Amino acid sequence: ERVRSKRPYEVRPKLPALPIVGAREGEWLPTLRAMWRNSTDIRAAVAAGYRFTEACLFPVIDLGTAVVLPPAEVAWFLEQPETKLSAHYHQLDAFQFDYTLTDPQLVRDVKPLHKTLINTKLTREINNLLPLLADEVARSVSEVWRTDTDSFRDLCPMDVLPHVISRVVNRAFVGAPTCYSRALVDNGIAFAQTLGYTSIALRFTPQTLRPVFAPLMTLPGKRATRRFFAALRPEVDRRLHEMRTDAGAASKYNDFLQWTIDAAMDSGDEYQARPRTIMGRVLILNFVSIHTSTFALSHVLFDLAAHSPAYIDELRAEIVGALEAHGGHWTKQTLADMPKLDSAFRESQRMNPVSTMASPMPVTDPNGITTPSGLHLRYGTYVAVLAYPILHDPNLYPDPETFRPFRFADRRETASQQGLKMESARQAWTSVSTTYPAFGMGRHACPGRFFASSSLKITLAYLLMNYDFEKLPERPPSPTIGFSLLPPLKASIRFKRREKPLYVLDKGQD
């Protein structure tokens, strides 16, 4: 009973006797040695795990030992309710939110307010936000990137893109001019970065010692939080004041900050309406968007720069054509008319998902759960599905190691020609399924993917219209940490601003 009252990730359950991926027959300390091997070559390890037709144990340094289910049990895995398998508890554990957030209550609910607002407001407002995002892309790229047109210069995507992405997403989160604040942008990025490192370090610290060491280890994150809040506070106070004095004030703003304030006011709950609560939610949104979006854009830039320049020409022709057809306006329809751009991102993310595993989840039923093949898993056992090998399965994606940017656009076209509307829609970047788990799968699939796909396509379109790239001799390799995959961190691409952009947007959406 004492064990059951602990959170599922705080117990060390007895694991079933299953083959261990990465272990060799007859060796000592097989799990530890397998953990080392799997963590140092995660791609080979997940490929080996994928070959099992039954469940196996998968030790990896940042998750411990998970039970990996075979492809045939993925559908069952996704159907399980929170009371059996919980992505929520995994997130609390993975990001050590009890220590890394100044207010852990913000994520205590299984469905916290920020997720509801992403689904109900952010996604529905994309069409209205697009012109603002396009404006912010042009402004931020011109400020962060080089604008001289005389020669090619090295530019490391992982150095510069977070600043562009942060400005762009914060235009939709807090509006202008607050999103121009250097302190807001820099500390949103710093918070996201330090949370990543600190949560890994905390998970390596024995649980009993975490309360002792956490105050010191989380200092950089707390400093970034304090500074981020200081940059945002005047805007929050101003809006709260305006709402108390002017009944129509709320309708002046259409951003995540305002939706959060509106929801807080509607709830009548004092905690929700506290400036710190409101600002905490904006900071969480910065955390979930900046790095994920930076990774996706970096990957696709490296992929395009390292392959045939004809791909870039084809993308440019499509972008110019769609913009011309829509009078130079960014709308959802303009984006819908760029299937090749969408496909290039989907293909790049197929080859380089953020995680090699989809949604690891601990068992939350105190009595354990039993899989369709009869395997009993105790409370606290981590269960996972291997995402990377699905995305590289030659039966699903012929020639899977080759970057074919228009793979999904071609499939979409073929399906449309055959009148298969659903099949055509399934080729869109944001479409998640058991065969495309790059944004996660099931109930916990990324809710921000519609916003991410729109903002990133606008950003890449701007770069292709305004910059020329020098071809890279080869695609720099993407490093891994534990089961996560990163873009090349230090590699550069050579860029030059074009004297004339290929297309000038209408009404200053340049």
Ligand code: HEM
């Ligand atoms: C290309 C950019 C992005 C990628 C690759 C990405 C990827 C992911 C992945 C793999 C997950 C985990 C899903 C799972 O556990 O099954 C996730 C969850 C999440 N993402 Fe994204 N994401 C991106 C952008 C964004 C943006 C821009 C937002 C916010 C506006 C966002 C908000 C979230 C949230 C709130 C969750 C947690 C969902 C839940 O637990 O139910 N993401 N994302």
